[in-house]
Amino acid sequence: MEFFVRGGEFLADSPAVGRVAARMKPTNILDPNYFHKVVDCQWACPAHTPVPEYIRLISQERYTEAYMLNWDSNVFPGILGRTCDRPCEPACRRVRTEEKPVAICRLKRVAADNKGDIGAYLPRVPEKKNGKRVALLGAGPASLAVARDLLPFGYEVHLFEKESAGGGFMRSQIPAFRLPVEVLDEEVEIILNMGVECHFDHEVASMKAMLDEGFDAYFIGTGAPRGRDLELPGRQEVDQHISIGIDWLSSVAFGHTTEITGKVIVMGGGNTAMDCCRTAQRLGAESVSVVVRSAFEVMKASEWEKEDAMGEGIPIINNRPPKEFVHENGRLKGIVFECVKPVQGSDGRLRYEPSGEPDVFMECDHVLMAIGQENHCPWIERDIGIEFDKWDCPVLDEQTLQSSNPKVFFGGDSAFGPENIIWASAHAHKAAISIHLLCQGKDLRKDRPPEGVNLISQKMGMHEWSYDSEHDPSKRYLVPHADKKLSLSNIKMEVELGFDRELGAQEAQRCLNCDVQTVFTDRLCIECDACVDICPMDCISFTENVDETELRQRLMAPASNLEQDLYVSDELGTGRVMVKDEDVCVHCGLCAERCPTNAWDMQKSVVHIPQLGSYAE
Amino acid sequence: MTYVAKPKVHHPLLPLNDLGLTRRDYEGSVSTLCAGCGHDSVSAAIVAACAELSLPPHRFAKVSGIGCSSKTPSYFLNRSHGFNSVHGRMPSVATGANLANRELYCIGISGDGDTASIGLGQFAHIVRRRINMLYVVDNNGTYGLTKGQFSATNDKGSTSKKGAPNLYSPIDLVSMALQIGASFVARSFSGDKRQLVPLIKAGLMHRGFAFIDVISPCVAFNNHTGSTKSYEHVRAHSESVMMADYFLPQQEITADYAPGTMEDVRMPDGSVLRLRKIDGAYDPHDPVAALAHVQEHQAAGEVVTGLLYVDPDASDCHEVLDSVNRPLNSLDEADLCPGNEALAQINAAWR
Structure with missing residues (x-):
């Protein structure tokens, strides 16, 4: 039995002697991406929200600061704290350890629910404008996020919207039982109050006409507004009994639809389907079922949305592709x-075969x-220099979000198809930088602000760290729900109902502070x-340097997660190198506590993600 | 030192041994020694060795004397028996423990002060009495607990942290053990677990007195350039005679080395000690040659490490005394009081 005592093997034992060329190079920790990647949640977040930092602020009961840190990165903390798709959570290191x-996500809401007056923290918008006009569609x-980024720089920002209020699909499609209107209004108002025209x-019917109005730049954030339909036998005959989910939700949101009767079937397995079934249940449906073409595990809906729907007693029926609508005298019968049954194909993807039932x-x-x-x-004419691809998506430069018309930018769902709010914020930051560069006559690619990283020691004394280094073994706390x-x-x-302050503080302790890095000084x-x-996770090894594949096998514990990097030092006195597998480090700081020479130090990595605001730093 | 306890969380792939325990189950409390102390590496090596051998922690007796080294039994095998005895008197307690219960694995931890100064007489006699135990000396050449005076194993000419030279010749515990008749003698280095862990395993399983002198640098007082027991000096001047691998009887022997440099030592319990000789001419079964080899290299300023001498068929104190085969605590009244008939026979024999 191997017991992970392999660190410290001598070169003479290694069949890799002589393979000098393949040795791993010392890790460049000044590359902003290196430590950013270690902060799995921040790396996974499209807007790169500094998650551990705001969680620490919550622990310190500094909710307003925690909120503003979020607001800086993702613009809608209160909304996202309830509705985000949470790419950060499956990435969280706790899943691996x-x-x-x-x-x-729920901690983000704790910050939003408990924040104080944020007025003093908001950027100041100059009264004297810079003379450039930008249209947001x-x-x-x-x-909204583009507006927020541009306004402090003196841009005159015009917002065009066909509905009577801002918020887009956050207002029209997310039901109020998931996102209360007051929360939405508050965060939309913050931005509108910064001076948006x-x-x-005002429904824009022609992009050509918009272009003729002579704005200096245009940002198109009109979302992915067309719900898919299904052509099946009987579809036309029962048209009045079929609603497109997003249109129906929108009609509920704006008060046009207030009830639904009889038996309702929701077709589809995404979050819209979950919102539809729960809304239908609340509007008085006799029964509601969700029927999904594919298997439960591969449904697009977030895990917790599925759980909530099922928790409300709504059955989700899988592996049932629809064949036809049955009707009688123009009335839908069923x-x-x-x-079908899912079969794992050789490429790892699921295929569906008739189950024989x-x-x-x-x-x-x-x-x-x-x-x-x-x-x-359809309102963008196809002969005005804005190209679309065969999927009817605009042709864009992924880095700048510029379309083939240099003045026109796209972001959110209208750019690359349906995603979620957090992607919209991320796109907005990119597009705002591009619009600024365009208006200043600069190069949209070369003149973008660079990414950067600062490393700041967290050592406060002999055994004192400025972060709570102790590992908390608590299990994830459950969030309370309203009476069903x-x-x-x-x-x-x-x-x-969200975590209250106390539960929030307890859950915050579970954060492993992955942004407090183990920094190694070889000399x-x-x-x-x-x-x-001392390392509880067997992350650290001292061994001869060989190629990465072999090195991963000869560490104290094999480093089998190839998505996680190895931190490799320069050659040490014995000719060996220090190799740290970043995979399951719990950032407890014991390596630094135990180090007699301060070769290990715990340093907070602050990653600078470019935003238009970066120019003001 | 740190007062932050090592968290219980462990690597998700940490293997289980034959008892269903992980290596972490063999740890003790968090060490209060200085950060970087070699002794902590020795404790970690003992943890690894015991876990790999799948020995039940509650069948161990840990005994120690006084000093930094003697604190370390707290830092491994926290589910075992322990006795932190008087300065230099660990051998007496170990002898008593072993005589009382021959079924316990006995580990004695001592230091250069505890063994080579105040406990030198006790040390000589426990070697001579062949107590079945593993005796480990964490040898750092200094009195760390009293802030860095030279100990009896400190080399002549080696300097203190402030530069004063040591005027006396050292006591070499390995040479003493060889001379007095230890049946397993090794020297190793706390900074080389690949060598140390197999030696601890073999020493634990060896029947008879097993002695390992572990050079274990004191980072606080004896890790400077004038020291001969610093990490750097030991790495530069150690001469390993061989690498050892220890395999349990049921274990598949995996290590594969070039023939001619390898020797398998069969232990009485069926386990195998595989020696891979780095110095091809070295004979680990000749105590006289071993002594000469150690002393020649010492004179040249080199530190010989590895398994220096082993007699796999050695006898232990219980064999010499022909003592009862069972632990004393398992003897009941019938065993201890054989009755009037037996008494009459004994009395008759003296008439």
Whole structure:
């Protein structure tokens, strides 16, 4: 049995002697990406929100600062704290070291719910404008975030929106029981109050006409507004019993639809389907079922959205592709579904084969179609220099988000198809930089602000660190929900109550502070093995340098997660190198505590993600 | 030192041994020694060795004397028995423990002060009495606990942290052990677990008195340029005679070395000690040659490490005394009081 005592093998034992050329190069920790990648949550976040930093602020009860740190990166902390798709959570190191991730999203909400007056923290908008006018089309998260980035630099920002209020799909498609209107209004208002020229109830019918108005730049953030339909036998005959999910949700949000009767089937497996079924249940449907073409595991809906729908007693029926709508005298009777089973293909992807069971007929009175949505810009003429690809998406430079018309930029769902709010914020920061560079007559690629990283020692004394280094083994805390009876009868009642301050503080302790890095200074190391002996995760090894594949196998614990980097030092006194597998380090700082020479230090990495505001730093 | 306890969380792939325990189950409390102390590496090596041998922690007796070294039994095998005895008197307690319960694995931890100064007489006699135990000396050449005076194993001419030279010749515990008749003698270095862990395993499983002198640098007082027990000096001047690998009887022997340089020593319990000789001419079964080899290199300023001498068929104190085969605590009244008939026979024999 191998017991991970392999660190410290001598060169003579290695079959790799002589393979000098393949040795790993010392890690360049000044590359902003190196430590950024170690902060898995921040790396996974499209807007690169500095998650551990705001979680520490929450621990210190500095909710306003925690909120503003979020606001800087992702613009809508209160909204995202309830609705984000949370790419950060599956990335969380806790998933690898223990089991469940830190409830990052819910902590964001703790900051938003408990913040004080943020007025003093908001950027000042100059009264004297810089003479450049920018048009933002669509008042969704992408356009709003662009406005926020541009306004402090003196731009005159015009926002065009066909609805009567800002927020885009955050208002029209996310039900109030997930996102209360007050939360949405507050964060939209913060931006509008910075001095946006709003043109609500103004549907742009022609991009050509917009271009003729002579704005210096245009940002198109009109989302992916067309819900997909399904052409099946009987579809046309029962048209009045079928609604497109996003349109129906929007009609509910604006108060045009207030009830739904009879048996409802929701078709589709994404978050829109989950919102549809829960809304239908609240509006009085006799019964609601979700029927999905594919398997449960591969449904696009977030794990917690599925859990919440099922928790409200809504069945999710999988592996049932629809075959036809059954109708009688123009009345929908139900849907016939085929039965399939998923089979793992050789490429690892699921294929579906007939399961051999007979087709299933499901009775229903109304169908909500939530099988996806797509870009749709019929108001952009195709002869004005804005190119579209074969999927009807605009042709864009991914780095600058500039279209083939140099003055026109895209962001949010209208850029690359449906994503989520956090992507809209990320696109907005990029586009705002591009618009600024364009208006200043600079190069959109070369003159972008660079990424950077600062490393700041967290040592405060002999055994004192400025962060809470102790590992907290607590399990993920559950979030309290509103009483089911009450919330099911009131569409405006928020289901998730969020963590209170106390629960929030407890959950915050679970954060591993992955941004407090283990920084190694090779010239100080005396190779005493103290760090190797104390490391609870067997992350650190001293060994001869060989190629990465072999090196990964000869560490104290094999480094089998290839997505996680090895931190390799320069050659030490014995000719060996220090190799740290970043994979499961819990950032407890014991290596630095145990190091007699301060060769290890715990240093906070502050990653600078370019934003238009970077120019003001 | 640190007062932050090592968190219980461990590597998700940390293997289980035959008892279903991980290496972490063999650890002790968090060390209060100076950061970087070699002794902590020795403790880590003992943890690794015991875990790899799948020995039950509660079947160990840890005994020690006084000094930094003698604190370390707290830092490994926290589910075992322990006795932190009087300065230099660990051998007496170990002898008693071993005589009382021959089934416990006995580990004695001592230092250069505890063994080569105040406990030198005790040391000589436990070697002579062949107590079945592993005796480890954490040898750093200095009295660390009293702030850095030269110890009896400090080399002549080696300097203190402030530069004063040591005027006396050292006591070499390896040479003493060889001379007095230890049946397993090794020297190693705390900074080389690849050598140290197999030696601890073999020493633990050896029947008879096993002695390992571990050079274990004191980072606080004896790790400077004038020291001959610093990490740097030991690395530059150690001469390993061989590498050892220890395999349990049921274990597959995996290490594969060139023939001619290798020797398999069969232990009485069926386990195998595989020696890979770096110095081809070295004979680990000749105590006289071993002594000469060690002393020649010492005169040249070199430190010989590795397994220096082993007699796999050695006897231990219990064999010499022909003592009862069972631990004393398992003897009941019938064993201890054989009855009137037996008494009559004994009395008759003296008439």
